[in-house]
Amino acid sequence: MLRLEGLTKTYRTGDQALKAIDLSVPPGQVMALIGPSGAGKSTLIRCINRLVEPTAGKVWLGDTELTHLSARALRRARREMGMIFQEYALVERLTVMENVLSGRLGYVGFWRSFTRRFPQTDVDEAFRLLDRVGLLAMADKRADELSGGQRQRVGICRALIQNPKLLLVDEPTASLDPKTSRQIMRLICELCSERGLAAIINIHDVALAQMFVSRVVGLRLGEIAFDGAPTGLTPEVLTSIYGEEDWEATIQKVEDDEEPAEAAE
Numbered sequence: 001m002l003r004l005e006g007l008t009k010t011y012r013t014g015d016q017a018l019k020a021i022d023l024s025v026p027p028g029q030v031m032a033l034i035g036p037s038g039a040g041k042s043t044l045i046r047c048i049n050r051l052v053e054p055t056a057g058k059v060w061l062g063d064t065e066l067t068h069l070s071a072r073a074l075r076r077a078r079r080e081m082g083m084i085f086q087e088y089a090l091v092e093r094l095t096v097m098e099n100v101l102s103g104r105l106g107y108v109g110f111w112r113s114f115t116r117r118f119p120q121t122d123v124d125e126a127f128r129l130l131d132r133v134g135l136l137a138m139a140d141k142r143a144d145e146l147s148g149g150q151r152q153r154v155g156i157c158r159a160l161i162q163n164p165k166l167l168l169v170d171e172p173t174a175s176l177d178p179k180t181s182r183q184i185m186r187l188i189c190e191l192c193s194e195r196g197l198a199a200i201i202n203i204h205d206v207a208l209a210q211m212f213v214s215r216v217v218g219l220r221l222g223e224i225a226f227d228g229a230p231t232g233l234t235p236e237v238l239t240s241i242y243g244e245e246d247w248e249a250t251i252q253k254v255e256d257d258e259e260p261a262e263a264a265e
């Protein structure tokens with residue numbers, strides 16, 4: 001469903017953030033993207049929906065090649081890609097419901113969005129989504145009254161109400177405590193599985209990635225250094241991605257977390 005061919009990004013500063021990346025993500029697959037700071041993870045995610053313009057290469061979403069689309073066609077293609085951000089990117093003074101509905105702006109006409117008159121079907125779907133993520137009672141609260149975990153749940157609803165085929169998720173747990181991080185990762189993965197949605201999740205926390213996803217891609221200096229199952233992330237592989245460090249502690253943490261009591265949380 002998503003296919004990158006020779007995706008390359010060289011910033012004007014000369015930084016080669018991505019070096020001819022080839023990567024395919026089939027429908028329904030949730031993939032974690034890991035790697036050290038500066039490896040190119042955010043650039044890769046942003047080149048897919050052209051928030052950052054690739055220097056070379058192709059991005060296929062289904063049968064559509066995205067890098068040569070006109071602005072108008074790109075707007076249409078972006079509806080198929082929901083984005084979830086580290087800092088939630090909510091409009092603070094709007095309510096939870098209004099923030100969720102803003103995910104429909106790519107679909108409704110200018111005047112409707114200007115006056116915020118969304119079709120009833122959109123409102124119904126927003127309520128369903130808020131219920132699914134446990135925020136139904138918060139629909140009328142202002143976004144700035146929410147905790148970090150609640151804000152991220154709103155961000156997830158806003159991405160899903162677009163009815164995307166692919167989720168692009170940029171460090172969804174970076175501002176959250178460990179327990180809330182696990183809940184958010186679990187929620188994203190459950191929702192992808194319920195909806196047959198593919199996702200690429202840029203995530204710093206290797207242990208968290210290992211707990212929830214079936215495939216991990218490790219980037220190093222703009223190139224793929226690992227692509228496989230989370231069980232393949234041995235200390236040697238992690239060293240090849242991140243450089244020297246004691247990885248036993250990280251891997252141990254995953255095993256501890258897999259105890260039944262934790263899973264029932």
Ligand SMILES: Nc1ncnc2c1ncn2[C@@H]1O[C@H](COP(=O)(O)OP(=O)(O)OP(=O)(O)O)[C@@H](O)[C@H]1O
Nearest residue numbers: 011012013015017036037038039040041042043044
């Ligand atoms: N706007 C920009 N202009 C110039 N260089 C940039 C820009 N954005 C990123 N880079 C460079 O591109 C490379 C990849 O950056 P990117 O942010 O994609 O990495 P990352 O893996 O997401 O890092 P982090 O985990 O710290 O967010 C780095 O060398 C960075 O300095």
